[in-house]
Amino acid sequence: MGKVLMKGNEAIAEAAIRAGCLNYFAYPITPQSEVAEYLSRRMPEVGGVFLQGESEVAVSYMIFGAAAAGARVFTTSSSPGISLMSEGISYIIGAQCPAVFVNIMRGGPGLGGILPSQADYNQATKGIGHGDGRLLVLAPASVQEAVEMVMTAFPLAEKYRNPVMVLGDGLIGQMMEPVEFPDHLKTEPSNKDDWATTGMDNRKSNKRNLVRSLYLDPVQLNENNLILKRKYEQMKKEEVRFEAYHTDSRYKLLIVSYGTMSRVCKTAIDMLAEEGIEVGLIRPLTVFPFPEEAVFEAAAREGCKAVLSVEMSMGQMIEDIERSVRGACPVHWYGKCGGEVPTPEEVIEAVKQLI
Amino acid sequence: MAKLFSKPEALADQPTHYCPGCTHGVIHRLVAEVIDELGIRGRTVGIAPVGCAVLAYNYFTFDFQEAAHGRAPAMATGIKRVRPDLIVFTYQGDGDLASIGMGEIVHAANRGEKFTTIFVNNAIYGMTGGQMAPTTMPGQRTTTSPFGRDTEESGMPVRIAELLASLATPGYISRQTVIKPKYIKKAKQAIKRAFTYQMEGKCFSLVEVVSTCPTNWGLTPVEAVKWAEENMLPYYRLGDFKTPENN
Missing domain, CATH: 3.40.50.920 (Rossmann fold)
Incomplete structure (x- = not known):
């Protein structure tokens, strides 16, 4: 396939499919609603799941549930929507599930505006949700790079069992540029059997899996936070681009x-x-x-x-x-x-x- | 010697953290019995709420996810949409489902998501220490309604079963109770029916279970049963409010 002229949001949507992500839950918000519009047509063609949730809060938990059940899953939103999703993102981080969130940023605070901005830098890199969690955050500068980063994001999320964010400003979503799609991603989410709630009958071991972020024992909670910290230290060593x-x-x-x-x-x-x-x-x-x-x-x-x-x-x-x-x-x-x-x-x- | 009675396989062999007289234990057992009888333990995923049943995952022997407050129906939606072959249920209390999670449960029911909700209504927030819930009875004293629920300020208790039954989407919506042995068999039948509809891919199903909370009501377990029967059952009518057949 050669180069095609595509709007950033639609290219991001197509990139996810080519990354083997056939599950998308979302809530409309400007300036990224074209992702949902595109996937509402495209997901049925590829036998995937498209669902428009009732709010960004709910969507973040649809993502959590699906990711915890071992599915490759993603959503897209924009700044105020990401604020609402950050509750669920915190739980996903705590429960160590892989998922991809795309933030096509608009100006803030509050409703702000709908034009391009990079105002969610601190939220994405330092302050997503409550607790000691981080996201791995990729920042594309073109539609082509947005495509490549979306396709990279899924294996990275699975490698770390941590959500990955693709952080684009509004222009990345709205502008049209020539784009060439890389080959379909061949990798599958690995090691699911060790942790995902895929149903005991569907796994080799008959051990039940439990996905949670609750650790009432302070020693266990500290241990879980140390596991997260070690992942972020590993990201600093291996993922800087x-x-x-x-x-x-x-x-x-x-x-x-x-x-x-x-x-x-x-x-x-x-x-x-x-x-x-x-x-x-x-x-x-x-x-x-x-x-x-x-x-x-x-x-x-x-x-x-x-x-x-x-x-x-x-x-x-x-x-x-x-x-x-x-x-x-x-x-x-x-x-x-x-x-x-x-x-x-x-x-x-x-x-x-x-x- | 023949074994006449044993713990369901789906129920873990360990003591619970629930208070004396609490009905969570009975409801857990009914869910476990139904899962055993339907032979679905190996493909069931439960979702624990935030509230007294937050640790429910410790008492069952199959896959579980732990939700945020009120969000279990959204998580169940996520699982069921990507894995329709799994049997998914949420187990939620009244603070969780009828207050902070009202949006999630209404929309999941209205979309006709093919999962099951066990909704335990004891008219109070349990785990956080007995605060007023949307389901708290008029005049009922709680730690945040020390003079009794004032309906001028807080409105009337929310009847979840009736509210969800008013949706046009087909579903199975039932209200039962387990406060006395005579009610338990019917409650189990409703739970089994709810799971069966899910297995048939038919509809969303919810069983509300009127329950007691002696600790936070400040009553003995026996007094709590009497209070629930006299105050809750006349308002929270038992029965099926909607079936996919009579939609």
Whole structure:
């Protein structure tokens, strides 16, 4: 199959099917409702499950129930919907089940707006639901990358038995781009028999399986939280992904940016290079785990005088950058978070104020 | 020597944490007996609620999931949609189902999800220490209605069986009780019928079981039975409110 022109949301939907995920539960919310519309037609064609739940809260538990029964399952939503789902996500993390959540972010807080934003950075990387849980968070910058990340997300969720989030801003869902789908994923969820409630008759051992997040014994609860912590440490070792752009130049300033915003930054960097101003870019592909070492090394490079975080949020990523830079140079912020995507000219202006 | 009576295979051989006079033990046993009789233990998944039955998974010997408060019907929906071959039931109390989980149960019933709900109504929050529930009787004293439930402020008790029976989607909705031996046989029949409808892929099924909570009612077990019979049964009428045949 060659390249096809597709809207991000529809490509995300198709990518899940090609990842072998034939189970989708969702609640409509702008700007990602096309995923549900697409799958309401497509799932019956492939013998899959499509169900529109009564609320995002309910959907998060449909996902939990299905995942706990050993199914490959996913949902998509947008910021206010993810807030509601974060209750269920916390339970899914605690019970160690794999599932994929796609957040096509819009501006907030509250109802905010319906235009692109990256305002859920902290929620996704640090504060999803209550308790000591984390998500593995992939941040695509194009429709093609959204497809690839959705297809990567399922095996990652299964590897860690932890939910994985694909964090795209509204533009990733709404824009149309040429996309080429990778081959169908061949892997199956593994080791289900050890933990999933698939029915005792359907397994080799006659041990019953119990999926829960409740541990009334404090020693056991601490142990469960240590298991989770070890998974997040393993993610930090094995799953960090990033792209370095223009970092072979003698840059005086390093930009850290992800998603749609990073594409605007690349254009700005190219335009600045024509003027003889060199700027480097580190683009996190995983925002948790954050590419700490890559950002540190790029910021500590000789000649780099400052780091600029360019986000469609009010400086949420700055804390991760400062932590990574470890004082090697000052860290600044530029961004907008009302639904406008800053232009290359605006990024250039922000860069020029610093050098 | 012939064995005349034994614990159901579906019921774990261990003491429960339930209070003296609590009816959860009886209801657990009825569910276990039905599962044994229908021969479905190996493909059944139970879902425990939040409330006194949160640890129900310790007392059964088949697959179980533990839900968040009120969300068991959404979890059951998720399981049943991806694995229609499994037999799925939720076991929920009145705080869980009739308050925080009202949305989930109504929509699951209205979609006609093919799972079974055992709804234990004892007119009070048990585990959190006897607070008022949507099912608390008018004038009933609880730790959050110390002067008795004021219906001007809190409305009338919610009758879940009648409410769900009003939905146009076919279903099996029954209310039973286990507070005296004479009621138990009928309660078991209703539970068995509910599971049977599920096995036939027919409809959503719910059996509400009027129960006692001597501890939080501040009564002895014997007094609690009398109180339930005099106060709850006239309001929470027993019987089948809806069957797929008479929808």
